[in-house]
Amino acid sequence: MRLIVPLQGVVQGRGGLLMGSLIPCALFYFLQLYLKKRHRSPKPRSPSVSPSPSSSNLAELPRSASRSNLSSRGSIGPARTSNRATSIAKPNTSPYYVGLDRVLEDPYDRVHYPDGIIQLGLSENRLCLDLIDEWMSENLNNSVIRGDGGDLGIAGLATYQPSDGLVELKVAMASFMSKVVSKEVSFNPSQIVITSGATPAIEILCFCLADQGNAILVPTPYYPGFDRDMTWRTGVELIPVHCRSTDNFIPSITALDQAFNQAKKRGLRVRGILISNPSNPVGNMLPRETLYSLLDFAREKNIHILSDEIFAGSTHGNEEFVSMAEIVGEEEFDKDRVHIIYGLSKDLSIPGFRVGCIYSFNETVLASSKRMARFSPVSALTQRLLVSLLLDTRFITKYLETNRRRIRQVYDLFVAGLKELGVKWTEGGAGLFCWVDMSGLIRSYSEKAELELFDRLLNIAKINATPGSACHCIEPGWFRCCFTTLSLEDVPVVIERIRRVAEICKSPR
Amino acid sequence: MAIEINPVPSVQLSKVADSEKHGENSPYFAGWKAYDEDPYNEMTNPSGVIQMGLAENQVSFDMLEDYLEKHPEASIWGKGAPGFKENALFQDYHGLLSFRKAMASFMEQIRGGRARFDPERVVLTAGATAANELLTFILADPGDALLVPTPYYPGFDRDLRWRTGVRIVPIHCNSSNNFQITPQALEAAYENAESMNLRVRGVLITNPSNPLGATVQRAVLEEILGFVTRKNIHLISDEIYSGSVFSSSEFVSVAEILESRDYKECERVHIVYSLSKDLGLPGFRVGTIYSYNDKVVTTARRMSSFTLISSQTQHLLASMLSNKEFTSRYIETNRARLKKRYDMIIQGLKRAGIKCLRGNAGLFCWMNLSPLLQKPDREGELDLWKTMLHELKLNISPGSSCHCSEPGWFRVCFANMSEQTLEVALARIHNYMDQRKR
Numbered sequence: 049m050r051l052i053v054p055l056q057g058v059v060q061g062r063g064g065l066l067m068g069s070l071i072p073c074a075l076f077y078f079l080q081l082y083l084k085k086r087h088r089s090p091k092p093r094s095p096s097v098s099p100s101p102s103s104s105n106l107a108e109l110p111r112s113a114s115r116s117n118l119s120s121r122g123s124i125g126p127a128r129t130s131n132r133a134t135s136i137a138k139p140n141t142s143p144y145y146v147g148l149d150r151v152l153e154d155p156y157d158r159v160h161y162p163d164g165i166i167q168l169g170l171s172e173n174r175l176c177l178d179l180i181d182e183w184m185s186e187n188l189n190n191s192v193i194r195g196d197g198g199d200l201g202i203a204g205l206a207t208y209q210p211s212d213g214l215v216e217l218k219v220a221m222a223s224f225m226s227k228v229v230s231k232e233v234s235f236n237p238s239q240i241v242i243t244s245g246a247t248p249a250i251e252i253l254c255f256c257l258a259d260q261g262n263a264i265l266v267p268t269p270y271y272p273g274f275d276r277d278m279t280w281r282t283g284v285e286l287i288p289v290h291c292r293s294t295d296n297f298i299p300s301i302t303a304l305d306q307a308f309n310q311a312k313k314r315g316l317r318v319r320g321i322l323i324s325n326p327s328n329p330v331g332n333m334l335p336r337e338t339l340y341s342l343l344d345f346a347r348e349k350n351i352h353i354l355s356d357e358i359f360a361g362s363t364h365g366n367e368e369f370v371s372m373a374e375i376v377g378e379e380e381f382d383k384d385r386v387h388i389i390y391g392l393s394k395d396l397s398i399p400g401f402r403v404g405c406i407y408s409f410n411e412t413v414l415a416s417s418k419r420m421a422r423f424s425p426v427s428a429l430t431q432r433l434l435v436s437l438l439l440d441t442r443f444i445t446k447y448l449e450t451n452r453r454r455i456r457q458v459y460d461l462f463v464a465g466l467k468e469l470g471v472k473w474t475e476g477g478a479g480l481f482c483w484v485d486m487s488g489l490i491r492s493y494s495e496k497a498e499l500e501l502f503d504r505l506l507n508i509a510k511i512n513a514t515p516g517s518a519c520h521c522i523e524p525g526w527f528r529c530c531f532t533t534l535s536l537e538d539v540p541v542v543i544e545r546i547r548r549v550a551e552i553c554k555s556p557r
Numbered sequence: 558m559a560i561e562i563n564p565v566p567s568v569q570l571s572k573v574a575d576s577e578k579h580g581e582n583s584p585y586f587a588g589w590k591a592y593d594e595d596p597y598n599e600m601t602n603p604s605g606v607i608q609m610g611l612a613e614n615q616v617s618f619d620m621l622e623d624y625l626e627k628h629p630e631a632s633i634w635g636k637g638a639p640g641f642k643e644n645a646l647f648q649d650y651h652g653l654l655s656f657r658k659a660m661a662s663f664m665e666q667i668r669g670g671r672a673r674f675d676p677e678r679v680v681l682t683a684g685a686t687a688a689n690e691l692l693t694f695i696l697a698d699p700g701d702a703l704l705v706p707t708p709y710y711p712g713f714d715r716d717l718r719w720r721t722g723v724r725i726v727p728i729h730c731n732s733s734n735n736f737q738i739t740p741q742a743l744e745a746a747y748e749n750a751e752s753m754n755l756r757v758r759g760v761l762i763t764n765p766s767n768p769l770g771a772t773v774q775r776a777v778l779e780e781i782l783g784f785v786t787r788k789n790i791h792l793i794s795d796e797i798y799s800g801s802v803f804s805s806s807e808f809v810s811v812a813e814i815l816e817s818r819d820y821k822e823c824e825r826v827h828i829v830y831s832l833s834k835d836l837g838l839p840g841f842r843v844g845t846i847y848s849y850n851d852k853v854v855t856t857a858r859r860m861s862s863f864t865l866i867s868s869q870t871q872h873l874l875a876s877m878l879s880n881k882e883f884t885s886r887y888i889e890t891n892r893a894r895l896k897k898r899y900d901m902i903i904q905g906l907k908r909a910g911i912k913c914l915r916g917n918a919g920l921f922c923w924m925n926l927s928p929l930l931q932k933p934d935r936e937g938e939l940d941l942w943k944t945m946l947h948e949l950k951l952n953i954s955p956g957s958s959c960h961c962s963e964p965g966w967f968r969v970c971f972a973n974m975s976e977q978t979l980e981v982a983l984a985r986i987h988n989y990m991d992q993r994k995r
Contacts, residue, residue, distance in 0.1 A: 127696075127759070127791050129852060129856065130696060132694055132695070132698065133694070136860065137852050137856045172646060177642045177645060180645065181641045181642060208613060208839045208840060244683050244863075244865055244866075244867070245865065248863040255574070255720055256570055256571055259571045259573070260699065262571075277862075281721075319569075350568055393648075398646075399646060399648045400645050400648050400868030400869070401868060402683075402865050402866070412575075416570070420720065422684075423684075423863070424683060424687065424864045425683050426683075427840070427841045427843075427870040428841060428842075429840070430867040430869050
């Protein structure tokens with residue numbers, strides 16, 4: 049029975065589908081036709097995640113028996129992968145990743161290859177690797193694996209371990225966090241879940257706190273990796289909440305409130321706010337009052353706060369870092385909504401060892417995270433090594449002091465150079481990078497012009513700095529420059545290269 | 558009039574966090590708790606619970622210890638050695654090339670050189686648990702289904718379903734043909750899924766099987782390959798026990814079959830492996846996905862960011878696994894020792910009048926206690942399990958937690974203890990059976 053139903057409506061699924069549902073036969077006919085067409089083309093479905101009630105997207109129709117017949121009958125091509133996989137397999141076009149790739153192809157080496165690209169796009173700390181190296185060679189002579197059995201014997205190391213980390217490591221982490229994250233807080237080892245890096249820690253929290261299709265508010269600019277880490281497999285949506293340079297990029301409650309309400313209108317349920325404190329990419333620390341306001345806001349909306357404090361130990365300024373753990377300690381009944389993410393990749397310069405943790409006050413979140421940590425565990429071998437390292441108090445104190453000093457040294461030299469160039473930056477006092485305002489060098493106040501500058505910096509000046517747009521910054525012209533992968537001698541080279549580009553940009557056409 | 562005080566609404570968690578899909582409330586895990594509370598120890602607690610529910614391989618530790626003692630350079634970097642700094646910073650999700658090569662070569666050795674593995678197709682994950690979950694995320698969307706033959710490893714309920722939102726539809730196997738997968742069972746499972754409006758994305762088999770302790774026969778593998786090809790779906794072959802086959806010639810990997818067919822239709826096949834069982838290193842958390850599908854390899858690599866293996870561990874294992882002399886000696890000796898244990902437990906059970914499925918691999922045997930059931934159903938099985946746990950103080954895994962369709966079967970692990978402990982366990986069973994006769 050062929051009826052004239054607006055084909056466009058059926059194909060796109062909006063409005064027309066409501067009409068089509070009154071004429072089931074025609075709908076079915078067109079459905080089969082449409083699906084047959086779609087099945088032929090290898091184009092992936094748009095990864096629509098939130099089945100909002102107003103959308104009548106065909107992708108969410110229940111699959112009828114005939115649908116599966118379709119897939120086995122005229123099946124063309126190999127078995128398909130999931131929608132999730134399809135979106136992940138797409139090439140990374142963000143300048144954040146493009147820049148990193150380019151450096152791999154053409155890396156700078158002061159001695160052997162001075163024409164290469166200098167890496168300012170990776171927030172890694174290489175300034176104190178020599179200290180860790182020294183510790184390793186002095187202490188590992190006893191070998192992490194001893195043939196004489198006992199605690200460090202292979203049998204102890206190799207057998208199954210608790211999924212959320214060895215008790216000894218949790219104790220060591222808690223003690224380390226008390227030195228680095230907050231001296232006011234005595235971190236409780238039983239509130240720690242160890243994970244293979246901070247990346248899975250954030251993902252696990254998203255799985256625990258939000259359902260597929262829910263949203264999390266994230267103040268901008270933010271670490272580009274969040275777009276991937278928090279949404280890929282969880283189906284959660286990130287809602288950027290824009291911060292301004294006039295506020296020093298500190299999130300405003302008004303903006304958060306607006307974003308929350310707008311999300312509500314769109315039918316999106318907001319489950320939490322993610323803050324990174326100290327901030328990546330800005331390198332500043334949220335003041336105590338802001339933290340209180342955030343907690344008030346979270347309480348009012350009955351949502352969670354995820355506080356990524358992975359740079360807590362990388363402060364080099366004069367201000368003290370205030371952790372969310374300190375704030376919560378004073379407000380008893382808010383504990384269930386605060387969760388902290390930490391890790392050793394930045395503060396201890398060992399990203400390769402993959403050690404992160406979730407610190408939460410919520411029993412159910414802890415129980416759930418413990419089970420999920422099965423999917424992201426840390427090798428027992430590495431855990432044992434870290435227990436020794438972290439409990440060597442003398443070494444850790446010396447390391448933390450030296451680290452601060454060396455970061456400060458490079459930072460001072462770098463910003464002195466920027467000053468000479470007349471380029472401004474945000475004074476933050478934390479992080480392994482500098483948030484630089486190069487809006488004076490872009491030809492128009494737009495993202496396009498910013499990307500042109502990124503391109504010039506990458507290909508002409510040969511430095512890879514991450515443009516603000518990759519971090520969702522609403523103001524064009526900002527760049528994140530990581531300086532802790534540089535040695536002091538490299539800094540003037542970097543400044544000189546920026547100067548060259550600055551001259552090109554300023555010269556009349 | 559009473560004033561209503563509205564309590565502050567507590568903040569909610571996700572459905573995933575609140576769900577029971579992690580499956581950790583099943584008897585499989587409950588037995589572990591009993592063991593934790595009262596663990597057997599030859600000296601200090603000879604009447605404690607003997608753990609026979611943990612599939613761990615402890616029979617060959619001495620060889621690992623020996624290797625590490627003789628090769629300390631594997632675990633330390635030494636002053637000035639070029640390794641450390643790069644190692645500390647290395648977090649590339651491609652993984653250390655040397656380690657991938659070593660893994661590929663180890664996998665080849667286990668299969669007696671009958672299949673080749675390309676290091677570029679090896680994706681590293683922190684354990685097979687993560688590997689199975691990752692593949693599920695990649696091959697299926699929420700609401701889709703994977704077909705899994707029963708009985709299966711209880712952890713799959715969590716690994717394949719919990720966070721992925723994917724369903725498991727069982728392929729029922731029974732003792733009439735030694736629990737082998739039949740074409741009828743495959744079709745029935747597929748139809749079952751269809752009738753529930755579930756889209757089937759693949760079949761996941763464990764070969765050698767857990768909990769059966771037996772390899773999947775070549776003819777059956779070929780049937781399965783034909784089935785997945787006809788339905789245009791994927792095949793995941795979890796070969797985590799491939800190195801624990803008592804006799805190398807009895808194990809056929811799906812990789813071998815693909816190679817013999819010149820890799821036709823290989824893009825739908827993915828193999829999961831790990832060092833936890835064969836090498837007895839579960840604490841190291843090393844798993845891999847080996848896929849013949851380029852897109853799956855790329856995607857799995859990226860997704861492995863959530864589950865990277867520590868560079869320190871990769872470094873140590875790379876050097877150990879590339880030592881072919883060591884690995885071939887290890888594989889051979891390990892096999893022989895496992896066979897010896899297996900023979901020991903089978904004989905012991907036979908003497909007590911208990912039959913087991915004929916097995917040829919793994920760290921456990923599949924024991925038939927159905928004649929002992931009060932009631933020939935799940936409840937009867939759980940009652941018997943409780944008796945085993947509380948009276949005999951043996952933690953064994955009931956078939957129902959493995960979704961076995963026939964009540965009365967139990968998985969009994971034998972490689973995670975010393976020979977003396979195994980003797981004690983067998984003695985307890987013997988006494989119990991004697992008492993029952995009277």
